[in-house]
Amino acid sequence: MHRFLLWAPKAKTVEVKVEGAKHALAPLPGGWWEASVNDAGPGSDYAYFLDEEDLALPDPRSPWQPYGVHGASRIPDHAAFRWTDDGWQAPALQDAVFYELHIGTFTPEGTFDAARERLGYLKELGVTHVELMPVASFPGKHGWGYDGVDLFAPHEPYGGPEALKRLVDACHAQGLAVVLDVVYNHLGPSGNYLGKFGPYFTSAHHTPWGDAVNLEDRGSHEVRRFFCDNARMWLGEYHFDGLRLDAVHAYLDRSAIRFMEQIASEAHALEAETGRHGLMIAESDLNDPRIVTPREENGYGMDAQWSDDFHHALVTVLTGDRSGYYADFGSMADLAKSLKEVFVYDGRFSPYRDRMHGRAVPGLPGWRFLGYAQNHDQVGNRAKGERLIHLTSAGRAKIAAALVLASPFVPMLFQGEEWGASSPFQYFTDHEDRELGRLVSEGRKKEFAAFGWSPEEIPDPQDEATFERSKLQWAERERPPHAELLQWHRDLIAFRRSMPELRNGNLSEVQVRFDEEAKWLVLQHGRVHVAFTLNPAGSEIAVPQHAHLALQSDAAVTLDQGRLRLPQDSVAIAVERA
Known part of the structure; x- marks a missing residue:
């Protein structure tokens, strides 16, 4: 026997068809x-x-969509899976090294089971937390996952519910925590049947995806319940160690208790049942520290958030790119401020936005923020999906790695970044609706035409070759020049683990000095000094006389009696003797 329960306040009658036979549902209070x-x-x-x-409709809370987003739902046997992670506890956020990956392109097979075979590599690299891009069911076989529509059902082409559990269980067996990217600010355009069941969307607000998710209008209490239950399912039923909430700035919500606060509170309350703390990580471009301020201090209670200002400041200095929102960055002063104060725009005027932007971070620890030089957005939203290694030199890629992995933030790598993967990460889709696919392809071309790109230069998202060329080429990581960059990342991660001051998150201890004209910068945190130069003539930088070289990206780096000499596009880490 199975109890079917459905929220459909708009309906006058409801039937469920099970294996060919229809059964009427009885109404209950509240729709x-x-x-x-x-x-x-x-x-x-x-x-x-x-x-x-x-019209046969899949369950809004379907736990399994074996026939795709338009097909029938299926009842899984969650109790049948034999977990082996009793007593598992994720490493502390302060000690974390995140690794963002996309299941479809991480391996040639593009499945949960295939990803399991690479976990030993991630463990050996020094990763502590694997962050999966969205895996909820979306149209077609491959895509980024941000157009998911069956939010409770793991994507069938990846392997479905059982395979996802095997992956999470295997991660825990390797000592790896697992964080899942979830999308609650919109649903995809194809296979989105929620509006037929109830007021999941509201015309009171409009978004780039259409009507906004209903977080504050009539019926929003059940809509919020839907998303909170989804979060609880991933953390409870699938044993995820945390969630990354996509684009929380797109939550259109003026409620006294914001949805972000509610979902963080409910996720943390689940700890009493699971015995595990569920991390809640936000992606936000608001530069609002209240997002990661504890609820008891009148914040929203998220555990951490991505730090885009650090990324933008770092990448613009290294590449010289000033297009789009990068126009707000580009100086050593911006990079220095991001390292010490997190937000470059902390209440100052943003030329790109043509308004004041952001708010200062008031005494929060650095580990409330994730720092990175690359992620799926910053690579994949470029016209051709170029990685940092495609935009600048190997020397500057090493500088980026050193600043990320020796920063006061929680470092995050994007799949293949550690070896300078030759494969791009491009925007790809597999919409079965040909007209929708055509519109997506044309929209991509028009978007980049505004930046001077010709249509022929833009990879077609609907072309399977775009997806295939985005897959990692694992064999190359052992060959020059990739092997050298990979070893550099291994050394940096090991160094970070050996130095407590890099992980304590105390931003008041962080000091940054730089010379804008001479193009060098030094980040100091406790005994650790991270120095780099972009100067064509190289730079000589003073460090404490009793410091010694711990790591150097170039054999020509020297340190003699407190004088650190760096050739162009090099970085070194000096450590004061205890």
């Missing part, structure tokens, strides 16, 4: 409907029918 079906159980396929219409 809910229920039916207990004797012949239904694990493995049964089912679909809903509203108001005697012929």
Whole structure:
């Protein structure tokens, strides 16, 4: 027997079709409907029918979509899986090294099971937290995952529910925590049937994706419940160690208790049931420290957030790119400020936005913020999906790695970054609706035409070759020049682990000095001095006389009696003797 429970306040009648037979659901208070079906159980396929219409609809909370986003739902047997992670506890956020990956391009096979085979490599690299890009069911076989529509169902082409559990369990066996990227600010355009069931969206706000998710209008209490239950499912049923909430700045919500605060509170409350703390990490471009301020201090209670200002300041200094939002950055002063104060725009005027932007970070620890030189957005949203190694020299890629991995933030790498992967990470889709696919392809061309790109230069998202060329080429990591960059990352991660001052998050101890004209900068945190130069003539920089070289990116780097000499595009780490 299985109990079917559905929120459909718009409906006058509801039926569920299970293995060919229809059963009427009885109404409950609050717009809910229920039916207990004797012949239904694990493995049964089912679909809903509203108001005697012929359209078969997947369950809004479908746990399994074996036939894709337009097909019937299926009941899994969650209790049958045998977890082996009893007593598992994720490493502390302060000690974390994150690694963002996309299941479809991380391996040639592009599946959960194939990803399991690479976990030993990640462990050996020094990673502590694996962050998966979205895996909720989306249209077609491959895509980034941000157009998911069945938010409770792991994507079937990746392997479905059981394979995802195997991956998470295997990560824990390797000592790796797992964080999942979830998208609650919109749903994809194809296979999104939520609006037929209830007021999941509101016309009171409009977004780039259409009507906004209803977080504050009539019926929003159940919409919030839907998303909070989704978060609880990933953390509870699938044993994820945390969630990364996509683009929280797109939550259009003026409630007294913001949705972000509610979902963080509920996720943290789950700790009493699971015995594990569920990390809640936000992506936000608001530069608002309240997002990661504890609730008892009148914040929203998220554990951490991505730090885009650090990324933008670092990449513009290294590449000279000033297009789009990069126009707000580009100086050593910006990079220095991001390292010490987190937000470059902390209440100052933003020329790109043509308004004041941001708010100062008031005494929060650095480990509340993730620092990175690359991520899926910053690579994939470029016209051709170029990685940092494609935009600048290997020397500057080493500088980026040193600043990320010796920063006061929680460092994050993007798949393949550590060896300077030759493969790009491009924007790809697999929309089965040909007209939608055409619109996506044309929209991509028009978007970059504004930046001077010709249509022929823009990879077609719907072309399978765009997806295939984005897959990592694992064999290259052992060959020059990739092997050298990979070893540099291994050394940096090991160094970070050996130096407590790099992980304590105390921003008041961070000192940064630089010379804008001479193009050098020194980051100091406790006994650690990270110095780099972009000067064509090289630079000579003073460090404490009793410091010694711990790491250097170039054999020509020397340190003699407190004089650190660096050739162009090199970085070194000097450590004062205890």
